[in-house]
Amino acid sequence: MYQHTRFNNKNNFFQKFGNLDYVLLICLLILGFISLATMYSTDGGAVLFHTRSHFIKFVIFFSMMIVISLINIKFWFSLGYLSYGIILGMLIWTINFGITASGSKRWIDLYFLNIQPSELMKIFIILCLAKYFHRMKAQHVNSFYAICFSLIIIFVPMSLVIIQPDLGTSLLIAISGIVVLWFAGLNHKYFFYSCLFSIISLPIVISLLKPYQKLRVLTFLNPDRDPLGAGYQIIQSKIAVGSGGITGKGFLKGTQSYLEFLPEKHTDFIFTLYSEEFGFIGSVLLLLIYSIIIYRVIRIGALSRSYFAKLFCYSFGTSIFIYIVINMSMVLGLLPIVGSPLPIMSYGGSSMLATMIGFGIVMSAKTHSQQSIA
Amino acid sequence: MINISDSATKLNSLNRRMFILATAKIIILGGIVSRLFFLQVKENKKYLTLSDKNRIREWKLPPIRGEFKDYFGNTIAGNFEAYQLHIIPEEIEDFRYVIYRVKELLELSEKQFKKILRKKNEIKPWETLIVADNLSWEKFSKINNHLYDLNGVKPVISISRDYPYKENFTHVLGYVSQANENDLLTNENIKEKFVPGLKVGKTGLEKSFEKKLIGSNSVERYEVNAYGRRISQLAFQKGDKGETIKLTVDTKIQELTNELLKEKAGSICIMDIYTGAIIAMHSSPSFDPNAFVFGISQDEWQLIRNNPMKPLVNKSLSGNYSPGSTIKPIVALSALENEIITPDFTVQCKGHKNPLELYGQTYHCWKKEGHGFVNLRGAMKQSCDTYFYEVARRLGVDRLSDTAKKFGLGEKVFRDIFDNEKRGLVPNTEWKKNALGRNWVLGETIITGIGQGFIQTTPIQLCLMTAQIANGGYKIYPKIVANDDIEYLDKFTPLYKKARNIKIVQDAMFSSTNEIRGTSYRSRLDDPKYQFAGKTGTSQVKKITERDRELDLKTFEIPYEERDHALYIAFGPYINPRYALSIIIEHGGSGGTVAAPLAKELFKMIIDRHEIRKNYDNKKYLDI
Numbered sequence: 001m002y003q004h005t006r007f008n009n010k011n012n013f014f015q016k017f018g019n020l021d022y023v024l025l026i027c028l029l030i031l032g033f034i035s036l037a038t039m040y041s042t043d044g045g046a047v048l049f050h051t052r053s054h055f056i057k058f059v060i061f062f063s064m065m066i067v068i069s070l071i072n073i074k075f076w077f078s079l080g081y082l083s084y085g086i087i088l089g090m091l092i093w094t095i096n097f098g099i100t101a102s103g104s105k106r107w108i109d110l111y112f113l114n115i116q117p118s119e120l121m122k123i124f125i126i127l128c129l130a131k132y133f134h135r136m137k138a139q140h141v142n143s144f145y146a147i148c149f150s151l152i153i154i155f156v157p158m159s160l161v162i163i164q165p166d167l168g169t170s171l172l173i174a175i176s177g178i179v180v181l182w183f184a185g186l187n188h189k190y191f192f193y194s195c196l197f198s199i200i201s202l203p204i205v206i207s208l209l210k211p212y213q214k215l216r217v218l219t220f221l222n223p224d225r226d227p228l229g230a231g232y233q234i235i236q237s238k239i240a241v242g243s244g245g246i247t248g249k250g251f252l253k254g255t256q257s258y259l260e261f262l263p264e265k266h267t268d269f270i271f272t273l274y275s276e277e278f279g280f281i282g283s284v285l286l287l288l289i290y291s292i293i294i295y296r297v298i299r300i301g302a303l304s305r306s307y308f309a310k311l312f313c314y315s316f317g318t319s320i321f322i323y324i325v326i327n328m329s330m331v332l333g334l335l336p337i338v339g340s341p342l343p344i345m346s347y348g349g350s351s352m353l354a355t356m357i358g359f360g361i362v363m364s365a366k367t368h369s370q371q372s373i374a
Numbered sequence: 375m376i377n378i379s380d381s382a383t384k385l386n387s388l389n390r391r392m393f394i395l396a397t398a399k400i401i402i403l404g405g406i407v408s409r410l411f412f413l414q415v416k417e418n419k420k421y422l423t424l425s426d427k428n429r430i431r432e433w434k435l436p437p438i439r440g441e442f443k444d445y446f447g448n449t450i451a452g453n454f455e456a457y458q459l460h461i462i463p464e465e466i467e468d469f470r471y472v473i474y475r476v477k478e479l480l481e482l483s484e485k486q487f488k489k490i491l492r493k494k495n496e497i498k499p500w501e502t503l504i505v506a507d508n509l510s511w512e513k514f515s516k517i518n519n520h521l522y523d524l525n526g527v528k529p530v531i532s533i534s535r536d537y538p539y540k541e542n543f544t545h546v547l548g549y550v551s552q553a554n555e556n557d558l559l560t561n562e563n564i565k566e567k568f569v570p571g572l573k574v575g576k577t578g579l580e581k582s583f584e585k586k587l588i589g590s591n592s593v594e595r596y597e598v599n600a601y602g603r604r605i606s607q608l609a610f611q612k613g614d615k616g617e618t619i620k621l622t623v624d625t626k627i628q629e630l631t632n633e634l635l636k637e638k639a640g641s642i643c644i645m646d647i648y649t650g651a652i653i654a655m656h657s658s659p660s661f662d663p664n665a666f667v668f669g670i671s672q673d674e675w676q677l678i679r680n681n682p683m684k685p686l687v688n689k690s691l692s693g694n695y696s697p698g699s700t701i702k703p704i705v706a707l708s709a710l711e712n713e714i715i716t717p718d719f720t721v722q723c724k725g726h727k728n729p730l731e732l733y734g735q736t737y738h739c740w741k742k743e744g745h746g747f748v749n750l751r752g753a754m755k756q757s758c759d760t761y762f763y764e765v766a767r768r769l770g771v772d773r774l775s776d777t778a779k780k781f782g783l784g785e786k787v788f789r790d791i792f793d794n795e796k797r798g799l800v801p802n803t804e805w806k807k808n809a810l811g812r813n814w815v816l817g818e819t820i821i822t823g824i825g826q827g828f829i830q831t832t833p834i835q836l837c838l839m840t841a842q843i844a845n846g847g848y849k850i851y852p853k854i855v856a857n858d859d860i861e862y863l864d865k866f867t868p869l870y871k872k873a874r875n876i877k878i879v880q881d882a883m884f885s886s887t888n889e890i891r892g893t894s895y896r897s898r899l900d901d902p903k904y905q906f907a908g909k910t911g912t913s914q915v916k917k918i919t920e921r922d923r924e925l926d927l928k929t930f931e932i933p934y935e936e937r938d939h940a941l942y943i944a945f946g947p948y949i950n951p952r953y954a955l956s957i958i959i960e961h962g963g964s965g966g967t968v969a970a971p972l973a974k975e976l977f978k979m980i981i982d983r984h985e986i987r988k989n990y991d992n993k994k995y996l997d998i
Binding site: 139182239242294302 | 417
């Protein structure tokens with residue numbers, strides 16, 4: 001029996017490789033390639049800082065994802081609370097000793113790299129809540145205690161990020177958390193009432209917003225209000241996307257980005273540039289790749305035996321979907337501008353690190369799909 | 375067991391909710407795709423236009439101005455290549471070093487240097503800074519020799535206005551200078567073609583023909599980035615040069631008029647008596663219009679402005695003068711036409727001792743001793759004032775003014791070509807009643823008879839009047855633009871009742887120049903080829919008092935401002951006349967001694983040049 005297990009274990013390593021979701025892997029590689037090509041275009045058709053850095057990060061984090069996927073899901077399950085606590089500590093550290101850039105303290109200096117803990121929190125809050133609800137009995141999910149506790153788990157990091165200040169990321173953290181609550185089986189009426197409540201309290205919230213945030217909301221409602229100021233980003237982004245047409249202007253030929261009309265083209269507005277150069281067809285193709293990725297993530301969840309893995313995969317897939325939707329709606333002028341990167345595509349190490357950790361855990365759930373967690 | 379059923383419930387709820395969300399996701403995805411479709415397919419055209427508007431910007435270049443040619447095709451206002459020095463500040467590594475080096479090489483004064491630095495601060499770093507707009511060849515080549523040291527400095531050759539004959543044509547052509555706000559407001563055409571550094575006509579023909587001369591801008595289309603920096607040139611659309619305008623003037627004669635009027639204030643107008651073509655028209659003193667092209671310095675400007683001889687006034691067109699005795703041919707003609715007198719009508723001129731007396735006012739002849747008994751011919755010859763007092767008294771001012779107006783006095787000669795042309799004034803009883811509200815008095819008629827009083831004429835009007843007497847009394851329309859082919863219906867209609875009357879006046883003018891005791895006898899030319907007939911005039915600036923009459927001062931003894939204007943009108947050659955002229959020397963003294971001698975010089979050249987002009991018309995020169 002013992003020997004059998006050992007033999008099995010040896011075999012297990014290769015088996016795990018065989019068990020990786022290759023469709024998901026290939027899709028991620030394609031996405032990485034597209035993002036590198038787009039980054040190359042933002043650098044004006046040359047391998048400059050952004051392209052090089054993005055490439056290095058992609059390679060490191062992709063390898064890391066595979067390593068993570070080979071580690072038993074049980075390990076990640078056990079890490080749930082601890083990692084949440086560490087990130088929370090990092091957020092507190094950020095507030096005190098963070099690096100200030102463009103008016104907000106978001107980064108901490110880890111000597112070999114600057115990291116943005118708020119991005120990591122988007123993933124680890126899912127991990128933490130998934131672990132929390134995994135243990136819970138069905139009838140306890142809607143108990144007052146459980147709701148309160150889970151809301152505190154969401155609210156603490158969210159408020160820590162808000163005071164950085166970084167409204168966009170804190171909203172995304174909250175959304176990630178709420179998604180887990182939804183999947184965990186929280187009563188529909190809570191969502192309904194809180195929705196109602198937030199709509200009613202919206203004017204009060206708006207009055208509490210910082211002036212630049214208020215401006216963004218107003219600008220979203222009418223971009224032509226101040227076409228050279230606050231509305232500039234939305235207008236230029238729409239022009240870039242719209243002028244792309246069906247087939248796009250061609251690789252490296254996006255005039256809007258090339259001539260620097262596009263703001264933040266490396267990060268939040270990367271899709272604009274992509275869409276300008278590759279047009280409607282390219283954009284739909286990109287959406288298709290994202291859809292496949294999300295589908296695979298959810299499928300892995302569906303095939304997993306453990307509730308934790310399912311909950312994590314569903315929530316992670318849905319969160320990724322929401323990030324994509326928010327980012328695209330923003331650049332297409334459907335939502336006000338909040339800082340939210342497009343997963344994998346956007347330049348930014350922390351965001352990619354978080355996303356890749358997420359995919360790693362999902363993949364781990366795939367390789368250990370038969371693993372049940374007590 | 376409970377555990378299993380519990381986890382089953384949980385899983386059920388999880389999967390159910392996943393299904394709900396998946397449906398929602400598909401709907402949302404559909405929404406994004408449709409938004410993309412809307413922007414990229416449906417509204418594509420709109421955004422493509424906006425994108426092009428973003429990235430493409432046009433730069434207008436100054437148009438190349440049309441030229442002015444004289445009758446023989448010589449360029450009298452052309453374009454030359456100005457040597458300029460441009461710097462684009464951002465392309466220079468060490469701006470301070472370069473600009474000091476340039477200052478050293480060009481020997482710029484502190485003031486000029488400061489002006490350049492101020493200009494530099496006003497523009498964006500990628501815009502062109504014009505350090506020097508008109509360098510001499512020496513300095514330009516000096517810069518070129520030191521280019522290795524002046525990274526980013528660009529020697530540029532740009533097209534600019536040039537007046538090769540300097541002050542000769544200033545009052546005819548006017549001058550160009552930087553367009554200012556006023557030019558933009560008043561002229562749509564300039565506004566449309568405006569670019570910084572555009573030069574537009576400020577006076578004269580340069581101003582009147584702005585629309586034809588200005589040409590059209592060349593357009594450079596550039597791709598620019600979000601900050602307005604040019605990235606690449608997409609297209610270059612060459613503009614058209616402005617029209618070239620050929621004038622009727624003869625540069626050689628114009629230069630002579632300038633020579634003759636040197637150091638004097640006055641005007642000379644010369645006209646073809648059949649075509650009305652202006653052969654020369656000069657107002658003195660003049661100034662060099664080239665000084666205005668790149669902006670005149672304050673000192674130079676003050677010098678021109680404060681000159682008591684008024685170089686800025688075009689005396690040929692805007693100088694209103696009393697015609698003095700030069701009006702006498704018209705007075706005589708009017709009297710003959712109205713059959714007030716016959717050529718044999720005689721008046722006794724008794725000199726200063728016995729002036730003509732009327733209602734207590736005395737009217738003196740210019741000659742102290744008097745002329746004795748004079749008929750029309752004699753009176754014109756010696757310019758007897760007493761005779762014309764009497765004729766004017768009999769004629770009346772209204773009939774006189776009718777004739778004068780018929781011959782072109784009191785009206786703009788060039789209609790609307792020159793905006794500074796004055797109408798002059800031919801008074802009559804009705805005019806005085808309307809303008810001054812008082813009745814005409816006989817004394818005013820009498821002095822009008824010798825061209826004093828209210829009557830005012832411009833030199834060009836006198837020239838036209840002479841021309842129309844010389845051509846036998848036919849109406850002509852003066853022109854200065856050669857191919858101005860406006861057909862006037864009343865061109866060449868007779869202005870007389872009896873052709874013989876014109877002949878009598880012409881003959882009287884002949885006697886004045888070519889017979890002994892004629893006022894301009896000393897300026898005559900005996901060769902029949904050049905022989906001309908004229909009439910002198912001396913117009914008083916100030917009323918002559920009894921004291922003045924007793925003193926009888928020489929011209930140079932009187933203060934400049936109080937000296938008489940000297941006038942002369944003439945036509946020639948006497949047989950088969952072809953040209954008429956008018957000369958006025960402000961405060962020059964008597965017409966016979968100052969103005970008439972100039973006519974002698976002029977007619978020699980005018981008639982010599984006539985052959986050349988005729989041959990040029992027949993294109994004989996082109997056949998060779």
